[in-house]
Amino acid sequence: AQSVTQPDARVTVSEGASLQLRCKYSSSVTPYLFWYVQYPRQGLQLLLKYYSGDPVVQGVNGFEAEFSKSNSSFHLRKASVHWSDSAVYFCAVSRGTGSKLSFGKGAKLTVSP
Amino acid sequence: AQTIHQWPVAEIKAVGSPLSLGCTIKGKSSPNLYWYWQATGGTLQQLFYSITVGQVESVVQLNLSASRPKDDQFILSTEKLLLSHSGFYLCAWSLAGTGEVFFGKGTRLTVV
Numbered sequence: 001a002q003s004v005t006q007p008d009a010r011v012t013v014s015e016g017a018s019l020q021l022r023c024k025y026s027s028s029v030t031p032y033l034f035w036y037v038q039y040p041r042q043g044l045q046l047l048l049k050y051y052s053g054d055p056v057v058q059g060v061n062g063f064e065a066e067f068s069k070s071n072s073s074f075h076l077r078k079a080s081v082h083w084s085d086s087a088v089y090f091c092a093v094s095r096g097t098g099s100k101l102s103f104g105k106g107a108k109l110t111v112s113p
Numbered sequence: 114a115q116t117i118h119q120w121p122v123a124e125i126k127a128v129g130s131p132l133s134l135g136c137t138i139k140g141k142s143s144p145n146l147y148w149y150w151q152a153t154g155g156t157l158q159q160l161f162y163s164i165t166v167g168q169v170e171s172v173v174q175l176n177l178s179a180s181r182p183k184d185d186q187f188i189l190s191t192e193k194l195l196l197s198h199s200g201f202y203l204c205a206w207s208l209a210g211t212g213e214v215f216f217g218k219g220t221r222l223t224v225v
Binding site: 004032034036041042043044045046049091092094095100101102103104105106 | 157159212213215217218219
């Protein structure tokens with residue numbers, strides 16, 4: 001079974017500052033890893049995904065994430081946040097095709113002016 | 114381009130009343146389909162998944178049922194709602210061979 005831990009439930013950063021949202025996973029096999037974003041009262045949108053290869057993956061809107069097998073982590077980063085980035089961010093893991101996608105509890109990001 | 118449509122957008126229902134939520138995926142043939150539930154402010158929990166018409170697997174028991182009457186349609190239902198059914202229901206799809214899951218805009222259910 002796989003699981004995801006997002007240790008920071010609420011994060012507040014100033015507009016223009018850098019951001020890191022942490023994600024630790026547990027999986028018996030090399031997982032597929034995802035970051036999703038959920039804006040208020042909306043569904044989830046995929047930011048980026050990692051299957052294999054280069055451990056740093058680029059996503060939409062300037063987001064990137066780095067996979068670390070040794071640390072079992074998949075942290076999300078952004079160099080300069082904008083107020084419109086305020087949302088809830090979910091890290092998710094699966095074992096691949098058709099298997100269950102397990103989500104972390106989410107991190108609510110607030111970008112202050 | 115593929116689209117996923119969920120209906121209704123929101124529902125307010127009484128305890129003990131029936132419920133039917135729907136989801137349609139257009140532009141993809143034979144997708145894997147999923148229902149997720151999200152408590153207010155909470156994480157997402159997978160409820161059901163289906164890899165083909167007429168075949169649905171339950172992941173958790175919440176006194177809900179799901180059916181896939183057509184390749185592009187996924188229905189979530191119950192005959193008697195409980196207060197604990199309140200939350201946000203998300204339909205999602207993926208293609209076999211990828212782990213990527215795409216979500217609909219969700220249905221907000223309030224049971225009173």
